[in-house]
Amino acid sequence: MGTLELKQTLNGHRGRVWNVCWHPKGTCLASCGEDKTIIIWGPQEPKWVIRTILTEGHSRTIREIAWSPCGNYIASASFDATTAIWDKKSGQFECNATLEGHENEVKSVSWSCSGQLLATCSRDKSVWIWEVNDDEYECAAVINAHTQDVKKVRWHPNEEIVASASYDNTVKIFKEDAADNDWSCIATLSSHTSTVWSLAWDKAGNRIATCSDDQTVKIWQEFKSGNEPGIVTVNNESVWKCVCTISGYHTRTIYDIDWCKTTGLLVTACGDDIIRIFKEDSDSDPNQPTFTMVCSMDIAHMQDVNCVQWNPTVPGQLASASDDGLIKIWFYNE
Amino acid sequence: MTETLENINPKLYKKINDRQVTAQDEDEDVEDEFDEREIFDLIRNINDPEHPLTLEELNVVEQGLIELDNKANKVHVKFTPTIPHCSMATLIGLSIRVQLLRVLPSRFKVSVEITPGTHLSEAAVNKQLADKERVAAALENTHLLEVINQCIGIKCQ
Numbered sequence: 001m002g003t004l005e006l007k008q009t010l011n012g013h014r015g016r017v018w019n020v021c022w023h024p025k026g027t028c029l030a031s032c033g034e035d036k037t038i039i040i041w042g043p044q045e046p047k048w049v050i051r052t053i054l055t056e057g058h059s060r061t062i063r064e065i066a067w068s069p070c071g072n073y074i075a076s077a078s079f080d081a082t083t084a085i086w087d088k089k090s091g092q093f094e095c096n097a098t099l100e101g102h103e104n105e106v107k108s109v110s111w112s113c114s115g116q117l118l119a120t121c122s123r124d125k126s127v128w129i130w131e132v133n134d135d136e137y138e139c140a141a142v143i144n145a146h147t148q149d150v151k152k153v154r155w156h157p158n159e160e161i162v163a164s165a166s167y168d169n170t171v172k173i174f175k176e177d178a179a180d181n182d183w184s185c186i187a188t189l190s191s192h193t194s195t196v197w198s199l200a201w202d203k204a205g206n207r208i209a210t211c212s213d214d215q216t217v218k219i220w221q222e223f224k225s226g227n228e229p230g231i232v233t234v235n236n237e238s239v240w241k242c243v244c245t246i247s248g249y250h251t252r253t254i255y256d257i258d259w260c261k262t263t264g265l266l267v268t269a270c271g272d273d274i275i276r277i278f279k280e281d282s283d284s285d286p287n288q289p290t291f292t293m294v295c296s297m298d299i300a301h302m303q304d305v306n307c308v309q310w311n312p313t314v315p316g317q318l319a320s321a322s323d324d325g326l327i328k329i330w331f332y333n334e
Numbered sequence: 335m336t337e338t339l340e341n342i343n344p345k346l347y348k349k350i351n352d353r354q355v356t357a358q359d360e361d362e363d364v365e366d367e368f369d370e371r372e373i374f375d376l377i378r379n380i381n382d383p384e385h386p387l388t389l390e391e392l393n394v395v396e397q398g399l400i401e402l403d404n405k406a407n408k409v410h411v412k413f414t415p416t417i418p419h420c421s422m423a424t425l426i427g428l429s430i431r432v433q434l435l436r437v438l439p440s441r442f443k444v445s446v447e448i449t450p451g452t453h454l455s456e457a458a459v460n461k462q463l464a465d466k467e468r469v470a471a472a473l474e475n476t477h478l479l480e481v482i483n484q485c486i487g488i489k490c491q
Contacts, residue, residue, distance in 0.1 A: 034470065061471070079471050104471075151467075167465070194461070195465065213461075213465075253464075271443070324440070
């Protein structure tokens with residue numbers, strides 16, 4: 001078993017903290033919550049301190065924030081039905097664009113790897129794709145494929161493909177059709193028996209890990225046409241199959257999951273206040289992988305853990321956010 | 335609120351007696367854990383959204399349908415809508431949940447569900463009540479919050 005070492009507790013928000021997001025260079029951290037603010041934290045050896053507090057961008061809870069791949073922009077998704085884009089062209093972060101259109105709460109926001117596309121999703125059941133052109137944001141598609149509240153959107157790590165997780169228990173994958181520039185659903189991942197709260201792509205982008213209110217984690221694998229195990233595909237489109245279900249560990253809803261791009265470790269945030277880390281077994285069959293829990297941090301927080309995210313550049317470093325109002329920085333030692 | 339009452343003539347139930355305060359209850363040195371009766375006392379006087387009656391008087395909540403685990407910090411409340419197609423079920427469940435979230439220490443995990451087999455859309459209502467993100471969003475809706483506060487506000491006798 002590895003150990004999870006608490007490095008620091010960051011106290012700055014009033015009330016529940018919904019989300020944390022590392023800067024792509026791993027040099028600072030943004031957080032948001034029900035106090036309608038975004039806090040940017042930066043290191044001032046040996047501690048993390050508040051660099052900036054962004055206020056007045058939203059009139060209700062900020063559910064999620066996302067750094068653009070270049071690290072110059074922050075997008076924030078709010079229950080006020082808007083998504084705000086913050087940049088520091090003036091020298092400090094300011095809200096310079098507000099994306100409107102969703103009928104109610106925006107639950108998640110994600111930038112594509114190129115930074116040219118943005119996806120948002122909402123309780124109004126839709127996923128929106130926005131095109132970014134010189135600080136102008138234009139809606140390129142409104143996708144109504146889910147039948148319920150959409151909880152999470154996440155872009156593929158190196159292609160313009162986006163996945164969404166929903167209260168309708170499914171995950172869907174969308175891609176633009178080159179022929180008519182229309183975004184359509186290319187796969188529906190059905191197996192969870194309750195709300196899918198979050199998802200994470202692996203480094204290569206041919207696997208997805210999902211977590212759910214049904215207290216399980218599932219690993220989905222892409223099978224391209226002509227794949228070796230002989231999984232049948234139609235029209236040259238890939239097929240996604242659930243190749244592993246991790247059950248029996250989590251005792252309440254799993255609110256978030258992250259797949260480390262450097263170490264391959266999976267981390268989960270659970271309503272039982274525990275942070276758990278899973279590692280793929282070295283002798284595991286890639287088409288039928290097995291995972292072992294390598295760490296379980298009891299009472300990681302005093303209340304539900306809402307979010308966990310690996311630092312993109314510092315292997316083993318982890319940030320978590322909780323209903324207890326705190327953010328914690330951890331280090332995982334194997 | 336609807337203009338016409340869904341359940342015009344609900345069956346009334348007798349209220350239970352007030353809790354007897356013992357000498358031990360008043361002794362500050364005795365560690366006093368929560369019990370089912372205490373949880374019941376916190377929700378029995380919530381008002382029904384339609385009738386000038388409490389959830390106890392309508393038998394929507396009962397002490398016997400409350401499960402409490404002090405060690406595991408779990409509170410589980412089952413409630414019984416007065417009729418199987420009650421459109422107020424979510425609102426009633428939300429009122430119970432909000433009241434317990436407000437008054438219990440934050441260490442408690444509160445779950446509120448419909449008594450199995452007593453409502454037509456039991457699964458959908460339970461799923462919505464268990465989704466803390468949707469509950470949080472609902473509580474930011476001023477109108478809804480007012481209605482919930484009215485339900486929770488203890489009636490002046």
